[in-house]
Amino acid sequence: QTEHLQWVPFVEYRYQYWVRDLVQYREIFQHHAGVAGLLAQWRASPAWTLEGEVGCGSMIYAQIDLPQLGFFETLGNRALWTLGVSASYQITNHWRAVASVRHDQYRYGQSATSNGFIEPASTTKQTNTLLGIEYQF
Numbered sequence: 001q002t003e004h005l006q007w008v009p010f011v012e013y014r015y016q017y018w019v020r021d022l023v024q025y026r027e028i029f030q031h032h033a034g035v036a037g038l039l040a041q042w043r044a045s046p047a048w049t050l051e052g053e054v055g056c057g058s059m060i061y062a063q064i065d066l067p068q069l070g071f072f073e074t075l076g077n078r079a080l081w082t083l084g085v086s087a088s089y090q091i092t093n094h095w096r097a098v099a100s101v102r103h104d105q106y107r108y109g110q111s112a113t114s115n116g117f118i119e120p121a122s123t124t125k126q127t128n129t130l131l132g133i134e135y136q137f
Contacts, residue, residue, distance in 0.1 A: 004043040010055070011036050025069055029108070031062035033080055047090045051100075056081040062108055064119050071117045076109025086130075094137060100130045 014033040019026060037055025044050055062075040086100030104126045111119040 006041050008039040008041065009037070010039055010053075012055070025066050028065040028067070029063070029075075030065075031075075031106075031108075032060045033057055033106070034060060035080070035082065037082070049088045049090075051084075051086045051088075053084045053102075054082070059106060059108075064108075064111060066117070069117060070115045071119075073111035073114050073119060075111055075119065078107040078109050080104065080106035088134075091133075094135055096134050096136065098130065098132050098134055101127065102130075103127045 012035045014035060016029075016031055016033075018029045020029075035055045035057035037053055039051060039053040041049065041051045057080055059075075059077050059080060062077065063073065064075060065072045082102065082104045084100060084102035086098060088096050088098045090096045105123065107123045108119070108121060110121040
């Protein structure tokens with residue numbers, strides 16, 4: 001029945017700030033991003049809801065900073081995408097159990113040479129899983 005299935009287009013803004021402390025120095029990566037996508041939600045039964053989402057977009061203002069080495073550069077705007085699935089089970093009117101997996105992938109472009117350093121182009125892949133209990137009011 002189609003009333004149990006809905007398609008939700010979405011647009012989102014993201015900001016990521018990532019710090020990696022190494023023995024010699026600290027790396028700070030950050031970027032903004034715009035993403036557009038589609039979420040499908042299916043109510044399989046009164047208790048079960050299944051979701052899937054796909055999105056793609058572009059980084060904006062990606063940059064790296066190594067304060068101890070005097071290196072700060074932009075990394076270019078590159079594509080990113082995301083793919084996720086989730087399932088939830090309605091335990092009571094207010095409580096539900098949720099499980100989800102989301103995979104994100106994005107690339108940083110190569111930096112210009114600065115202070116004798118260069119950051120090469122790279123790809124980051126992140127997979128996040130969630131198991132939880134939600135309370136709805």
